[in-house]
Amino acid sequence: MSWAAHDLEPYAIQAHHSRLKIAFVPLLLGSYAPDLMTKWYVYGIHLGPWDLKADNAAQFHRGWPGLGFTHSFLYGAVIGLIFWKGLGSKNWGISFMIGQWAHALTDAGDTVGTMLFFPWTYHVSFGAWAYAGQTGRLTDAAAYFSGLGGMWDLVWIVIGLYSWQVLTRSYFETHVFTADGFWPKVNRFVPMTALLVAYRAAFFYGTSRWIAWTVWAHVIHHFPYDLSWGGPHWVPAEHS
């Protein structure tokens, strides 16, 4: 699984607005969508007297039976089609699909991979970093930010900073605000400055928490880096 990449990829995609007509909100929603229904149960939550947690985190998160179909091209296409035909916005539909596909492709980088071509249940996995969701979120964070997954996130931070103009006020007002009726509707109640801050929030979140988790894992807790393929190997990784 990936941590900050899903926050950052939409800005890199947004930078290509001249080739793609993109609505940012569904793009970001699509980028988050595959994990919205799954992450809480992968890591587990306490709900009153109950502890809810998947017995087999990788199977639930990425497999079939399970909710692994949320990480497939088909899922993005179906939800995108619902946005298009159901809500009447082709732009929202395509933007959601692009964001969701980016998520599914990125998560194929770990050792479990994703069923990109569901209902074919074959897992596409590049095996670059360890899938450790079953260990709990803190160990997972430590492992992720000690291996190539964290480095992959860093690539997206660098791409985002290289595309810094997508974060400017003029870009937001010219390209993002005007591309989607969502923003003018919200702007009736919320000032433009606040909308601009909200637009930048995912980039802020992805970058800041990448730094925070790196500091937490390596300055405070001294987990060892292992940038070898499939690492870090000090964590028990799940495989597809």
Add this chain to the structure above:
Amino acid sequence: MIYRPSHRQLAVASGYAAAGALYVLIGVTYVDFLFSFFVALAYLLVVVWLVPAGVRRII
């Protein structure tokens, strides 16, 4: 063509960097703070928009 940020844009970026530094400090102290996009969104709206707007109104 290489575009360079203006002084105004650099000043804005500095504000976000300062907000980010505080976010990181809070996050490494209370890691639960790092898990939610909506917490980050609320934090950013308060620190980068509401507080400066309030200060400007007082001044």
